[in-house]
Amino acid sequence: AQSVTQLDSQVPVFEEAPVELRCNYSSSVSVYLFWYVQYPNQGLQLLLKYLSGSTLVESINGFEAEFNKSQTSFHLRKPSVHISDTAEYFCAVGMDTGRRALTFGSGTRLQVQP
Amino acid sequence: EAGVAQSPRYKIIEKRQSVAFWCNPISGHATLYWYQQILGQGPKLLIQFQNNGVVDDSQLPKDRFSAERLKGVDSTLKIQPAKLEDSAVYLCASSSKTLSGANVLTFGAGSRLTVL
Numbered sequence: 001a002q003s004v005t006q007l008d009s010q011v012p013v014f015e016e017a018p019v020e021l022r023c024n025y026s027s028s029v030s031v032y033l034f035w036y037v038q039y040p041n042q043g044l045q046l047l048l049k050y051l052s053g054s055t056l057v058e059s060i061n062g063f064e065a066e067f068n069k070s071q072t073s074f075h076l077r078k079p080s081v082h083i084s085d086t087a088e089y090f091c092a093v094g095m096d097t098g099r100r101a102l103t104f105g106s107g108t109r110l111q112v113q114p
Numbered sequence: 115e116a117g118v119a120q121s122p123r124y125k126i127i128e129k130r131q132s133v134a135f136w137c138n139p140i141s142g143h144a145t146l147y148w149y150q151q152i153l154g155q156g157p158k159l160l161i162q163f164q165n166n167g168v169v170d171d172s173q174l175p176k177d178r179f180s181a182e183r184l185k186g187v188d189s190t191l192k193i194q195p196a197k198l199e200d201s202a203v204y205l206c207a208s209s210s211k212t213l214s215g216a217n218v219l220t221f222g223a224g225s226r227l228t229v230l
Contacts (some may be wrong), residue, residue: 027150032216036221041226043118043205043222043224044157044178044205044221045221046218046220049216051216078128090157094216100162100169100170101147101159101162101217102159102217102219104157104158105156106154106156106158107154107155
């Protein structure tokens with residue numbers, strides 16, 4: 001079985017400050033890792049993913065995440081946040097057999113203040 | 115390409131009534147998922163289809179929830195009778211396999227159910 005823990009339910013931060021949203025997972029097999037973002041009254045949108053290769057993955061809007069196998073973590077970072085980054089962020093894990101659905105964490109609400 | 119379509123977007127019913135949600139996945143996506151997202155929580159898988167066969171329905175409350183995917187395309191999720199704790203957003207997603215074998219899910223906008 002696999003599980004995901006998002007350690008912070010809410011992260012308040014000022015605009016242009018750096019931010020880190022933490023995600024840890026547990027799985028008995030190799031994994032794929034994802035970050036999804038959810039804006040109010042919308043579905044989940046894929047932000048970035050780690051499938052294989054380089055452990056540092058980036059999104060088009062400045063977010064990055066690093067897969068750390070020894071620490072079973074996939075933390076999401078951004079060096080300078082904008083008001084528009086205010087949203088709920090979900091970390092998700094899938095097994096490398098690929099057949100099963102993703103398991104999601106409980107989410108972290110990023111609140112960017114002016 | 116067109117995204118995952120869901121309807122209705124919002125539904126309000128009284129407990130013990132029934133409700134149905136519809137999902138049209140991205141064309142060509144063989145795998146379809148229904149997730150339940152209760153306010154303040156992450157999405158929880160209810161059922162996963164591969165074409166028109168069920169891969170995983172272990173967390174589907176089968177005494178009141180049912181789902182089908184006719185002809186391996188559209189899907190319907192039904193709740194009958196509804197309980198107060200069924201108030202949630204019901205998210206449909208579809209996926210295709212990447213070259214590495216991973217399932218990358220694309221979600222619809224969701225159907226928000228309020229049970230009074």
